[in-house]
Amino acid sequence: MVISDKSWSSQIWSRNSKSTLLSHLFITNQPHPSGQKTKMSILYQHSLLLLLFLTPFHVVSRTNTNQNDQTTLLNLKNFWSNPPSLSHWNQSSNPCTSWSEITCTANTITRITIRQDITGVVPPFICDIKNLTHLDLSWNFFNEHFPAGLYNCTSLEYLDLSQNYFVGRIPDDISRLSPELKYLSLLGNNFSGDIPVNISRLSKLTYLDLRQTLFNGSFPEEIGNLSDLEELYLGFNDFKxxxxxxxxxxxxxxxxxxxxxxxxxxxxxxxxxxxxxxxxxxxxxxxxxxxxxxxxxxxxxxxxxxxxxxxxxxxxxxxxxxxxxxxxxxxxANKLTGKIPDGFGNLTSLTNLTLFINRLSGEIPVGIGRLPKLNNIRVFRNNLSGQLPPDFGRYSELVIFQVFDNNFTGNLPKNLCYNGKLIALIVHNNSLSGEIPKSIGNCSRLNGLSLERNQFTGELPATIGNSTSLKYLKLDDNMFYGNLPEIPVNMIVYSIKSNTMSGGIPSSFCSSSFLEVFHVSHNNVSGTIPDCFQNESRLASLNLYDNQLQGMVPRSLMNCKLLQLMRNNPFSRLNGYSPILNMVSEL
CATH class of the missing domain: 3.80.10.10 (Ribonuclease Inhibitor)
Structure with a gap:
C-alpha cells in the first residue's frame, strides 16, 4: 500500500509527538542555575527548531519520489500494452512489497527484473527512476536498435539485455552509459558490425558478455584496458x-x-x-x-x-x-604429439580428461587411473599404446570411458563399473584381450558397450541380457564363444558378428520392441528363424549370414529393409521365402 503525504506526515508528526518534542524544547530552554542560558542549550534549541520545520518536508519529498517511481512503472506497463504478466501492477499495491519484478532499498526502487516475453522497445522514461542501479530485461522480444535512452540511467551498475532481438550496430557512444556500470550483458541478440572501441571506456566493468550475436567485424584490443574485468565472453561470433x-x-x-x-x-x-x-x-x-x-x-x-x-x-x-x-x-581435435604428461596423474580434482583426435603416443600415466574425481576420460583416435591403467573406475565414479582407435594391449580394467555409474564403455579397434570382466554384466546404467575388433575371448556374461539401460551392444570381430545373450528390453543395436557364438536366436528376439539392428553373421548359430515379425516392428537390418540355421524363412521378414540370410551351412537347410535382389545387402 502506498502511503500518502498526509498519512505519512500524520504518522511521523502526531500531536503527541509534537507536544513531546516541544516539551523537551522548553525543558532544555530553562535558565542555567547561574541565571544565564548556556551556549549549548541555545544551540540545541536551534537544532530542534530546524528539525521540527525541515524533517516533514524531507519525508514528503521522499514519498513523492516513491509515488513518481510507481507512476513511471505504471506508464511502462501501459507503454507495453498492459501485458498479462504485469497485471498485478496497479495503483493500489506497493511496488516494494507486492511486485515481484521490483526490489527496493530503504523503500526506494533500485532494481527492475522483467523476464516476461515483453515485445516492442525500451522507452527512455524508464530512467525517470533515478535510483535505479539494476536493470534486467533479458529473455524478452525487444526488436529495436540499442536503446540509447538508457544513457540517462546515471546510477546504473547492472544492465542485462540478453536473449532479445536487438539489431544493428552497438553505438560508438556506448561509453555514455552509466559511469558506475559494472555488469553488461548483450548475449544472444542480433547486433552486427564491430564492437566499438569506446566500450573500453566503461572503466568499472567487471563482467562483459557479448556472446552469440551477429558481429561480423572486429573486436577492440582496448578491451584489455578494462583493468577490473573479471569475466569476458566474446564467443560464438563471426568476427573477421x-x-x-x-x-x-x-x-x-x-x-x-x-x-x-x-x-x-x-x-x-x-x-x-x-x-x-x-x-x-x-x-x-x-x-x-x-x-x-x-x-x-x-x-x-x-x-x-x-x-x-x-x-x-x-x-x-x-x-x-x-x-x-x-x-x-x-x-x-588438434594435432598434438608426444605423451600425456605424468603430472596429470596428480590432478586430484580432475573430473574430465578429453584428448581425442590427436597424435599422442605412449601410455596413459598410471596415476590417472587413481584420480578420485575422474568421471569422463576420452582419449580415442590417437596412437596410444601399452596397457590401460588397472585402477580405472576403482577410486572414482567413472561415467564415460572411450579409448577406441588406439593400440592398447592387455585386459580391460576389472573395476570400470565398480561404482555403478558407467554409461559408455567404448574400446573398439585396439589389441585388447582376455575376458570381459563379470562386473560389466551387472552395470545397471550402461547404455553403450562397444568392444569390436579386438582379441577378446571367453563367454559373454549372461547378465547382459537383464540390463534395462543397454541400447547398443557391438562385439564384432573377437573370439567370444558360448550362447548368444538375451536381448535387453531396450536394445536398439545388437551386433556380435564374426565370433564363434553358438546356440539359437534368443527367445527375447520376438519381444524386442526397439530393436533396429540384429547382426550375428559368421558364427555357429543354429536352430530356426522365429516367425514373429510384425508390421510395427522397428527392425531395419537383419544379418544371419554364414551360420547353421535351418528350416523355413518367415515371410514376415518382408518387413525388414536390409536382409542377409544366405550361405548358411549347409545352404539346403534354409529354404522357403527368398528375398528379392534389391533387398539383399552384405553387411
Missing part, C-alpha cells in the same frame, strides 16, 4: 579473422575468458602465468589457432578448466604443472 591481442593478457583480474568460435587465428600469446594470474576458466575452442600450447599454461595456479579443442595446435602438451585445482582439460 583476428589474432588474440596481447593486451588481453594484461587483464590480471580476469577469471573467466570464453572466446569459442570467434574466428581466431595465429598463436596463443605467451607469458600467461606472469600476467593472467586470476584465470580459472579459459575457452578458446573451435577456432583456427595454431602453434604450440603456451608452455606456462598449467602454471596458472588458479586455473580449473581449459578448453582448446577444435584448433590446429601442434607440439606437446606442457608438462610443467602448478594448476593443482584443474577440473576439466579438453585439448581434443
Amino acid at each position: 579473422p583476428s589474432r588474440l591481442p596481447d593486451s588481453f593478457t594484461q587483464l590480471k583480474k580476469l577469471r573467466t575468458f570464453i572466446m569459442t568460435e570467434a574466428n581466431l587465428i595465429g598463436e596463443i600469446p605467451g607469458n600467461l602465468s606472469g600476467l593472467m594470474v586470476a584465470m580459472e576458466l579459459l575457452d578458446l575452442s573451435v577456432n583456427r589457432l595454431e602453434g604450440s600450447i603456451p608452455s606456462d599454461l598449467f602454471l596458472l595456479k588458479n586455473l580449473k578448466e581449459v578448453y582448446l579443442y577444435g584448433n590446429n595446435l601442434t607440439g606437446e602438451i606442457p608438462d610443467s604443472i602448478e594448476a593443482w585445482n584443474m577440473e576439466v582439460i579438453d585439448l581434443s
Whole structure:
C-alpha cells in the first residue's frame, strides 16, 4: 500500500509527538542555575527548531519520489500494452512489497527484473527512476536498435539485455552509459558490425558478455584496458579473422575468458602465468589457432578448466604443472604429439580428461587411473599404446570411458563399473584381450558397450541380457564363444558378428520392441528363424549370414529393409521365402 503525504506526515508528526518534542524544547530552554542560558542549550534549541520545520518536508519529498517511481512503472506497463504478466501492477499495491519484478532499498526502487516475453522497445522514461542501479530485461522480444535512452540511467551498475532481438550496430557512444556500470550483458541478440572501441571506456566493468550475436567485424584490443574485468565472453561470433591481442593478457583480474568460435587465428600469446594470474576458466575452442600450447599454461595456479579443442595446435602438451585445482582439460581435435604428461596423474580434482583426435603416443600415466574425481576420460583416435591403467573406475565414479582407435594391449580394467555409474564403455579397434570382466554384466546404467575388433575371448556374461539401460551392444570381430545373450528390453543395436557364438536366436528376439539392428553373421548359430515379425516392428537390418540355421524363412521378414540370410551351412537347410535382389545387402 502506498502511503500518502498526509498519512505519512500524520504518522511521523502526531500531536503527541509534537507536544513531546516541544516539551523537551522548553525543558532544555530553562535558565542555567547561574541565571544565564548556556551556549549549548541555545544551540540545541536551534537544532530542534530546524528539525521540527525541515524533517516533514524531507519525508514528503521522499514519498513523492516513491509515488513518481510507481507512476513511471505504471506508464511502462501501459507503454507495453498492459501485458498479462504485469497485471498485478496497479495503483493500489506497493511496488516494494507486492511486485515481484521490483526490489527496493530503504523503500526506494533500485532494481527492475522483467523476464516476461515483453515485445516492442525500451522507452527512455524508464530512467525517470533515478535510483535505479539494476536493470534486467533479458529473455524478452525487444526488436529495436540499442536503446540509447538508457544513457540517462546515471546510477546504473547492472544492465542485462540478453536473449532479445536487438539489431544493428552497438553505438560508438556506448561509453555514455552509466559511469558506475559494472555488469553488461548483450548475449544472444542480433547486433552486427564491430564492437566499438569506446566500450573500453566503461572503466568499472567487471563482467562483459557479448556472446552469440551477429558481429561480423572486429573486436577492440582496448578491451584489455578494462583493468577490473573479471569475466569476458566474446564467443560464438563471426568476427573477421583476428589474432588474440596481447593486451588481453594484461587483464590480471580476469577469471573467466570464453572466446569459442570467434574466428581466431595465429598463436596463443605467451607469458600467461606472469600476467593472467586470476584465470580459472579459459575457452578458446573451435577456432583456427595454431602453434604450440603456451608452455606456462598449467602454471596458472588458479586455473580449473581449459578448453582448446577444435584448433590446429601442434607440439606437446606442457608438462610443467602448478594448476593443482584443474577440473576439466579438453585439448581434443588438434594435432598434438608426444605423451600425456605424468603430472596429470596428480590432478586430484580432475573430473574430465578429453584428448581425442590427436597424435599422442605412449601410455596413459598410471596415476590417472587413481584420480578420485575422474568421471569422463576420452582419449580415442590417437596412437596410444601399452596397457590401460588397472585402477580405472576403482577410486572414482567413472561415467564415460572411450579409448577406441588406439593400440592398447592387455585386459580391460576389472573395476570400470565398480561404482555403478558407467554409461559408455567404448574400446573398439585396439589389441585388447582376455575376458570381459563379470562386473560389466551387472552395470545397471550402461547404455553403450562397444568392444569390436579386438582379441577378446571367453563367454559373454549372461547378465547382459537383464540390463534395462543397454541400447547398443557391438562385439564384432573377437573370439567370444558360448550362447548368444538375451536381448535387453531396450536394445536398439545388437551386433556380435564374426565370433564363434553358438546356440539359437534368443527367445527375447520376438519381444524386442526397439530393436533396429540384429547382426550375428559368421558364427555357429543354429536352430530356426522365429516367425514373429510384425508390421510395427522397428527392425531395419537383419544379418544371419554364414551360420547353421535351418528350416523355413518367415515371410514376415518382408518387413525388414536390409536382409542377409544366405550361405548358411549347409545352404539346403534354409529354404522357403527368398528375398528379392534389391533387398539383399552384405553387411
